[in-house]
Amino acid sequence: MKAKLFVSKLNQITKALIFMTPAQREVVHQSIQALDTEIPIDELFQPLFDSKSQCPHCDSSQFKKWGKAGGVQRYRCNSCSKTFNNKTNTPLARLHKSCIWVEYAHCMALRLTLRQAARVCGINLKTAFLWRHRFLQAQAGKNDDKLSGIIEVDEFFLAYSEKGNKTLGSGQKARKRGGDIDKRTKEGQVAVLLSIDRSKHMIAPILSADTSSEISINLTENIEENSVLCSDGAWAYVKIAKLKHCDHKRLINGKIRVMDNIYHIQTVNGAIANFKAWVNGSMKGVATKYLSNYLAWFKESSAKLNKRQILLSAYGRQQYYGT
Numbered sequence: 001m002k003a004k005l006f007v008s009k010l011n012q013i014t015k016a017l018i019f020m021t022p023a024q025r026e027v028v029h030q031s032i033q034a035l036d037t038e039i040p041i042d043e044l045f046q047p048l049f050d051s052k053s054q055c056p057h058c059d060s061s062q063f064k065k066w067g068k069a070g071g072v073q074r075y076r077c078n079s080c081s082k083t084f085n086n087k088t089n090t091p092l093a094r095l096h097k098s099c100i101w102v103e104y105a106h107c108m109a110l111r112l113t114l115r116q117a118a119r120v121c122g123i124n125l126k127t128a129f130l131w132r133h134r135f136l137q138a139q140a141g142k143n144d145d146k147l148s149g150i151i152e153v154d155e156f157f158l159a160y161s162e163k164g165n166k167t168l169g170s171g172q173k174a175r176k177r178g179g180d181i182d183k184r185t186k187e188g189q190v191a192v193l194l195s196i197d198r199s200k201h202m203i204a205p206i207l208s209a210d211t212s213s214e215i216s217i218n219l220t221e222n223i224e225e226n227s228v229l230c231s232d233g234a235w236a237y238v239k240i241a242k243l244k245h246c247d248h249k250r251l252i253n254g255k256i257r258v259m260d261n262i263y264h265i266q267t268v269n270g271a272i273a274n275f276k277a278w279v280n281g282s283m284k285g286v287a288t289k290y291l292s293n294y295l296a297w298f299k300e301s302s303a304k305l306n307k308r309q310i311l312l313s314a315y316g317r318q319q320y321y322g323t
């Protein structure tokens, strides 16, 4: 549709919407959503492929169209002679049934369990599990959001879990449902740092140890200078705040909860409680080897990504959270 025609149609639609009841607007909303499920997957990814315009095997920009396979355009590289399509070497390569990926992405936006998602999409549990982790692979461990303004930070711990592994290493007994362990005991736990600013940018790196240097490595680069850093009393944050010329608000447990009515760590602690309740509750505990995937999913969910954005993130588009 040409821009001029679009503007005149948009005016008509806007006028019509004004005179509708909320229920009628809901019908319109549902019709738009129904149209959305019709997005042809290859049309969604093609612009990303075109913007890179290179062979996924050798990065050469010299390639040509090479017929179609299953309705999907193939290409052949002039340099390495290998063939590929627009999903080769992405986490979505060689996954079948792409016509229901949009529906599956919608299930992810709703944070459905495997069983629920499998039922909605008419796929088996094994496929639902494979898709979940392929959809999250590209964003797992990516923590490149820049935090600024008022930044809240805290760490939390989850029980180390080998859920799903039939043979456990190091003679450990399987821990039931990845439950929370007392924060004071550090054995058998995984530490995660969570930091959020008030524009909802978020990072959630897994720390290899709960030490000052690990906190510093995983947080310092993400903080814009001259921000306000709100943390608990841990010394690690004092150093970082100094280094980044941040005003540091230390909310020492039990003594001060809020400073000047705006400085607190309640948003980050709320997010931590929400994450723990989700993974230990409806997800019934998650294997530690997949923890970074669940953290990526949590970030997507907190940023309220829609199914289209979830698919683009799965393809590997650089995703920044927040506004």
Ligand SMILES: [Zn+2]
Binding pocket: 055, 056, 057, 058, 059, 060, 077, 078, 079, 080, 081, 082
């Ligand atoms: Zn090549």
